Amino acid sequence: MVDYFIQHILSFSIWVPVLAGLVVLATSNESKPNNTRWLALVGSLISFLVTIPLYTHFNFADGGFQFQEGFRWIPAFNINYHLGVDGIAIPLILLTSFTTVIVIISAWEVIEKRVAQYMACFLIMSGLMIGVFSALDAILYYVFWEAMLIPLFLVIGIWGGSNRVYATIKFFLYTLLGSLLMLVAFIYLYLSTGSFEITEFYKFAMPLNVQVLIFIAFFAAFAVKIPMWPVHTWLPDAHVEAPTGGSVVLAAIALKLGGYSFLRFAMPIAPDAAHHLSGYMIALSLIAIVYIALVALVQKDMKKLIAYSSISHMGFVTLGFFIFNNLGVEGAIVQMVSHGFISTAMFLCVGVLYERVHSRQIESYGGVANTMPMFAGFAVLFAMANSGLPGTSGFVGEFMVILGAIEVNFWYAFLAATTLIFGAAYTLWMVKRVFYGEVANHHVAALKDLNKREFLILAILAILVLALGIYPQPLTDMTNATVTQFLSQLAQSKLPAGL
């Protein structure tokens, strides 16, 4: 029984939340939303518990794929239902199932219309995103990757703000365009190797010009998702219009799909192109880090500010990848997980204010600390973490990437390090304007501090942010073997002999 479960743990991780979502939809009753909420919470908790053994049963010394399972799915195209995870995927899977619980709790009283559809969208999305992280067959991966757009599209479109239709259609089309080019690359690789197995793609040798084209096709898909400058413009729109839960999932997980996929596809399949184009990739990353941080500085809308801050922080992730050393790649992974926690917390904080005052504008607030002291405490902590204060998780990833960058080029590190100043500037300036000073207006004067539900989720996130900041070793232990293997694989040229 237990053996069976462990052998098929990835399938359980994917399908339990999807099933829970379908059950929530099927049993929904608009007049009794509380039943739906509890059912969704139980479903998300079970889905989270199911993923825990991925950590406890993980073999830390093995850098290859573990928990593999599969069967032949579409023999006509040699497509398999093949799942497996390595040390890079597992932290992100755990992050996904954990964030789903947080999202369900955070939506408790906030979502009043069509509760069942809202909860079901997030549960199903959770399963699909875990599918993206664990698929080892390109078409299986692609199916999950595209399918998760559908619930997210609906979440932003149904429960979003006033300009939600524009935002969600822009988001969908942007991502679809990139994905379809990736699909063409997959078909090309299939025609060359006769298989959609990712590990077969790894072995396939290609001349540089082909590799560059393949890399660009992947880049189109992943750069949009991460998002990298200059294809980031969908993100601020989507973030601003999405309901709190939608913003959380977008920032905490959807962006990581792009980062993860660089490591899983673009770089190991076209390693020579990755080296060849690394200069451009680093340049784009640095532009994201510095330029987008400056853009964030002038934002008047809190959600938009956090959205730009996300883009800037994801710049660290791509920078870490393309400096090709252990510190850089591991730092990028730590940064992804840490950003998952911090951005979740930041968006939840904005959500707390928005529910009370119904404004996301910074100028609508002032002196919130006077009426909501407990909330202000959490908000300041997360703001510090967002600006990379030592002792919080935000510091660890950025510091590792900067150290890694120094090994390559001092100026990369120098430019990247400016974020410690800019990040602090835009985050803390926002905190100052929102939380400190005189009580700005009667809305702020009438604010009530956190309720138990809000306190619970912010406290859990605060603990995680601090824990990862003080003791990141469990995470780096997990990724270490995989990253070492990944880099040695990347160091081998895949150019056909004689070229």
Next chain:
Amino acid sequence: MENIRYDLIAALPEIVIVSMAMLILLADLFLKNANRIAIYGLAQLTLLVAAYITFTTHAPSVTYAFTGTFVDDAMADVLKLMTYLGTSLIFVYTRQYIQQRDMFRGEFYALVLFSVVGMMIMISGQSMLTLYVGLELLSLSLYALVALDRDNARATEAAMKYFVLGALASGMLLYGMSMIYGMTGSLNISEINTALMGGGGNHAVLILGLVFIVAGLAFKLGAVPFQMWVPDVYEGSPTAITMLISSVPKLAAFAFVIRILVQGLPTLIVDWQQMLMIMAVLSIIIGNITAIAQTNLKRMLAYSTISHIGFVLYGLMSASMNGFVYALFYVVSYVLMTLAGFGIVILLSRKGFEADKLDDLKGLNQRSPWHAFLMLIVMFSMAGIPPTLGFYAKFTVLQAALQAGYLWLVVFAVLMAVIGAYYYLRVIKLMYFDEPVDHSPIESPIDMRIVLGMNAIGLLVIGLMPQSLMEFCAYAITRSLS
């Protein structure tokens, strides 16, 4: 005498349907209005019997009948079975609709069954003349069906337009056939092929004939630049008829293309490949871009059909076994998606109200979450988003085209698919993101609801497990073309 027996067995399904259609016409005279539902039962029974015969007389080998003018092979049987299935779904979906619009008469069922026979002859024709006769039987039945609602001025206009342009296309087709006949001395598909293999005929005349044939075929398929009739006829016809025109005849048209171009004129492959390529690219451009501007749902689906035909042509122009298999797979998927899509339009219509404006879908999620969900699946399937059937349809066709070396055409198709996604998303936006303006309850018979649910959910289920349908199509093509 012995030969006649074999001939009749090969064409038994056609014979049964023709006889039954006439019986229905006759029975209709003697039935009171209250008992008229019996006609519906008879029509469904006819399809069931025909399916039974086709299924039990099926052999994987190729049988020629009527001195080689008629063929019964795996492709014919598979396509005929799909035709029965599609027609049967149409009967289920349209029963209440035509009752409410005073079209529930024997003529409707008889004409639909005649059109089915026309399609079957197109599917099984092995001579230019047989194919042409099948096409005309189909077309004439459809012209009459479009105009069946006599007092409807727009339907009559659509019928006229359809007839005039259709007759022109038939003329072109015949003209092209006559040139091929002149050069090869035969109307029989296999004999034409043999004659051309031998190097006979003046190439210029053959090409001229080919151009006319391809133009005629393109008209029937609705490919650009012969698509002008499609939106007008789709919009003007009663939705029940639009559903018929847009769905099953494409299966027959596919067979028509295979019979003439692939089996009859493989020697001219380089020439027709180029023609199909141009039409494929134009269809995808015009179909997708023009669809964005539509406010009428039926018109939008018309342009969407044009772009789908473009994708089918991608498969055909690859001119490989894989290309034909996946073009067939695409056509079958297209038929299933279209039936479900028009099924929803019919579902939302009621007496005196056609739900054919895009705005009529507004807020469907609040009126009926289940039906909104079904339409959501249909739209994502048409847009080619996994995990729906439409994804595999596009994926397989593009795979075939890429295998044939058309890398940049594939990239182009992919870019156009993103534009196409926009108008499908707009439908979902109307259903899910907008408030309803129309609060009347959705009334439809329970059998239609169940079948429509199975049809739309089927798009999802086949999308998760597409292997069987792919094998089915591969079986049809590989057994028939060698």
